Amino acid sequence: MISNMISQCSRSKSLKTSFQTKMEHRVTSDGKCNSKGAPPLASSYDAQIRPLLDAVDRLRDLKVMQEGIELPTIVVVGDQSSGKSSVLESLAGISLPRGQGICTRVPLIMRLKRDKSAVSPQIQLQYKDETIQITTEFGITAAINKATDEIAGSGKAISNIPLTLVVSKEDVPDLTMVDLPGITRVPVQGQPENIYEQISGIIKEYISPKESIILNVLSAAADFTICESIQMSRQVDRNGERTLAVVTKVDMAPEGLHEKVMADDVKIGLGYVCVRNRVGDESYDEARVEETKLFETHPLLSKIDKSIVGVPMLAQKLMMIQAASISKCLPDIVKKINEKLSFNVKELNNMPRNLSTMTDAMKAFMKVLISIKETLKKILILREYDEYPDDLEMHGVARIVDMLTQYSQELPVNPHMISEGEFLMEEIIFLEEAKAIGLPNFLPESTFKTLLKRKIDGISHFPIEFVKKVWNYVEKVVIKVLLKHSDNYPQLQSSMTMAAQNLIEKMTKQSCQSVQRMIDVERVGAYTSNPDYMATWCSLMGKQDHFMDLLHNHSECSILNLDRFGKFNVDHLRQQQKEIAEKAFDLRMRMIAYWRSVELRLVDGPALHILYSIQKLVEVEMDEEILNEIAGDSGKGLEKMLEESPSVARKRDRLRKSVELLEESKQVVATIIDRIALLDD
Numbered sequence: 001m002i003s004n005m006i007s008q009c010s011r012s013k014s015l016k017t018s019f020q021t022k023m024e025h026r027v028t029s030d031g032k033c034n035s036k037g038a039p040p041l042a043s044s045y046d047a048q049i050r051p052l053l054d055a056v057d058r059l060r061d062l063k064v065m066q067e068g069i070e071l072p073t074i075v076v077v078g079d080q081s082s083g084k085s086s087v088l089e090s091l092a093g094i095s096l097p098r099g100q101g102i103c104t105r106v107p108l109i110m111r112l113k114r115d116k117s118a119v120s121p122q123i124q125l126q127y128k129d130e131t132i133q134i135t136t137e138f139g140i141t142a143a144i145n146k147a148t149d150e151i152a153g154s155g156k157a158i159s160n161i162p163l164t165l166v167v168s169k170e171d172v173p174d175l176t177m178v179d180l181p182g183i184t185r186v187p188v189q190g191q192p193e194n195i196y197e198q199i200s201g202i203i204k205e206y207i208s209p210k211e212s213i214i215l216n217v218l219s220a221a222a223d224f225t226i227c228e229s230i231q232m233s234r235q236v237d238r239n240g241e242r243t244l245a246v247v248t249k250v251d252m253a254p255e256g257l258h259e260k261v262m263a264d265d266v267k268i269g270l271g272y273v274c275v276r277n278r279v280g281d282e283s284y285d286e287a288r289v290e291e292t293k294l295f296e297t298h299p300l301l302s303k304i305d306k307s308i309v310g311v312p313m314l315a316q317k318l319m320m321i322q323a324a325s326i327s328k329c330l331p332d333i334v335k336k337i338n339e340k341l342s343f344n345v346k347e348l349n350n351m352p353r354n355l356s357t358m359t360d361a362m363k364a365f366m367k368v369l370i371s372i373k374e375t376l377k378k379i380l381i382l383r384e385y386d387e388y389p390d391d392l393e394m395h396g397v398a399r400i401v402d403m404l405t406q407y408s409q410e411l412p413v414n415p416h417m418i419s420e421g422e423f424l425m426e427e428i429i430f431l432e433e434a435k436a437i438g439l440p441n442f443l444p445e446s447t448f449k450t451l452l453k454r455k456i457d458g459i460s461h462f463p464i465e466f467v468k469k470v471w472n473y474v475e476k477v478v479i480k481v482l483l484k485h486s487d488n489y490p491q492l493q494s495s496m497t498m499a500a501q502n503l504i505e506k507m508t509k510q511s512c513q514s515v516q517r518m519i520d521v522e523r524v525g526a527y528t529s530n531p532d533y534m535a536t537w538c539s540l541m542g543k544q545d546h547f548m549d550l551l552h553n554h555s556e557c558s559i560l561n562l563d564r565f566g567k568f569n570v571d572h573l574r575q576q577q578k579e580i581a582e583k584a585f586d587l588r589m590r591m592i593a594y595w596r597s598v599e600l601r602l603v604d605g606p607a608l609h610i611l612y613s614i615q616k617l618v619e620v621e622m623d624e625e626i627l628n629e630i631a632g633d634s635g636k637g638l639e640k641m642l643e644e645s646p647s648v649a650r651k652r653d654r655l656r657k658s659v660e661l662l663e664e665s666k667q668v669v670a671t672i673i674d675r676i677a678l679l680d681d
């Protein structure tokens with residue numbers, strides 16, 4: 001499919017140049033060969049343009065733009081009453097609603113088709129899936145006004161829903177253009193306050209795609225540099241590369257026009273064409289004769305180069321630009337259609353089949369369950385994040401390790417950090433209260449244990465908070481994965497989510513209990529087989545003599561240096577009984593040496609517990625819990641699967657329609673590309 005797409009694209013690209021050259025040649029020669037200077041409108045008709053235009057129009061009919069595929073379009077913009085509708089009238093030779101104030105309130109797609117065999121004009125108005133045949137040219141205005149009222153209401157409001165007017169006539173150029181409401185700053189009575197924003201919104205929607213050709217209609221009397229429509233088109237086409245200017249009402253303001261057009265202060269890349277539209281009750285033929293006469297005889301207007309005046313010249317230029325634009329855009333359109341098509345086909349294939357039996361439902365459900373399990377295993381155990389490469393929050397193991405690191409950093413690394421008051425005073429108070437009738441040189445074990453309990457209580461909230469935080473995070477990951485994999489069965493999602501939440505709540509409770517037990521164990525007994533304890537205590541006790549010296553020798557500095565465990569002021573201890581201070585020192589050194597073991601156990605224990613519990617959740621418990629919820633209770637949950645949810649049905653329907661549309665569009669472009677290839681041969 002992809003290679004086919006690429007070959008189609010490259011083929012049409014290579015065809016483009018020769019086709020465009022042919023086009024340009026054709027139009028230019030038509031323009032020149034007419035000795036009267038005013039070629040009949042349709043004289044530049046070329047059999048080569050029609051199929052291209054038809055193809056693009058067909059794509060437009062198919063509403064391929066709804067799929068985000070832009071089509072080359074000539075968009076008519078201009079300030080209000082600058083003469084947009086009049087220009088279209090002149091090109092088509094038919095009457096459109098025109099006048100002062102706002103008459104064009106919805107986009108009007110005007111499709112002109114030259115039909116040599118047409119005895120009388122064939123006119124159709126299409127909107128909202130309706131097609132109205134208009135039998136007389138005079139009926140057009142009424143039909144458009146009626147359709148506009150239906151779409152935008154009968155007041156002055158506007159809408160972006162377009163009307164399509166198809167005009168098949170003997171003497172029109174093959175062109176498709178969109179007429180838009182004119183830009184106005186000041187709302188008239190009955191118009192919403194934000195009319196300017198509404199209109200400029202519609203205009204921007206049409207002129208922003210780079211495929212659009214902007215036909216900027218300017219009144220000859222206007223100062224081009226301050227025209228709203230110029231300012232707006234320059235926002236999307238800075239250098240004017242896809243902007244053509246049409247200057248209207250030249251009969252009303254001929255002074256200085258030649259100079260204005262030559263100066264090109266507003267950067268119009270595709271050039272200017274000056275026209276005189278129909279005035280009053282003139283017929284279209286009369287209007288053309290008057291226009292020719294005006295540009296030939298008027299003292300000022302006759303100075304303007306003939307290659308940029310008159311409606312026929314405008315028609316030729318537009319056809320040329322249109323053909324060039326279509327052939328330039330075609331490869332991209334092919335590419336986009338193919339891309340969109342293959343994406344939607346894949347989406348459609350991934351949609352679940354309609355399930356008719358409980359066995360089918362069970363199979364489909366098991367598939368969902370297995371996919372959830374596999375993904376969770378990757379995220380929470382195996383560290384494989386290919387399904388969520390850019391979503392760091394879903395990189396489970398890494399995030400849990402972050403939490404563990406943060407937890408172990410928060411945990412005080414030595415008991416000083418949770419001691420209150422001055423150095424050793426806590427120990428001294430406890431020793432005072434534990435005094436007994438007995439030999440003085442025994443350190444009561446109960447005092448150590450009481451102190452230890454106090455220290456453990458001081459940090460017991462940390463491990464509990466840590467496990468709660470991890471489960472909270474795991475719950476978020478689980479729910480996200482679960483919703484993603486059960487996307488096609490929204491009818492199951494709430495029960496599945498609930499089952500997962502209940503399970504995780506249960507597991508959080510269990511974890512809190514386990515960790516609480518670890519804390520309780522630490523509070524009750526003091527034991528370690530770690531040789532580090534004795535080594536640290538011995539090395540700290542090596543400082544005891546120095547400590548005692550500091551207490552006795554009042555003239556010495558009162559700072560005790562315990563190296564990595566810190567520096568302490570001992571001045572307040574010089575008043576204490578030396579014997580009790582000595583005992584307090586020993587007590588503190590034992591605590592410091594022992595604390596390292598406590599800390600290690602309180603980090604490693606919860607960490608291993610979490611590792612184990614998450615594994616249990618993913619490997620066993622989650623499946624069981626969800627299976628019980630959905631398939632238990634005689635399969636009530638599974639029954640729900642037999643009925644397709646309306647949102648999935650809608651999605652399937654939308655995808656089917658879109659695939660159909662894109663396949664037809666693909667056919668349309670394939671045919672036209674083959675035609676171009678034939679012409680090229």
Ligand code: GDP
Pocket residue numbers: 078079080081082083084085086087097098099100101103104182248249250251252275276277278279280
């Ligand atoms: P729109 O609002 O831009 O669509 O402007 P219209 O096409 O409705 O024209 C506004 C008014 O200007 C109408 O009364 C037209 O008859 C008039 N008008 C447009 N073009 C010309 C022109 O070239 N010469 C003269 N004299 N009047 C024109």
Ligand code: MG
Pocket residue numbers: 084085086097098103104182
């Ligand atoms: Mg108009």
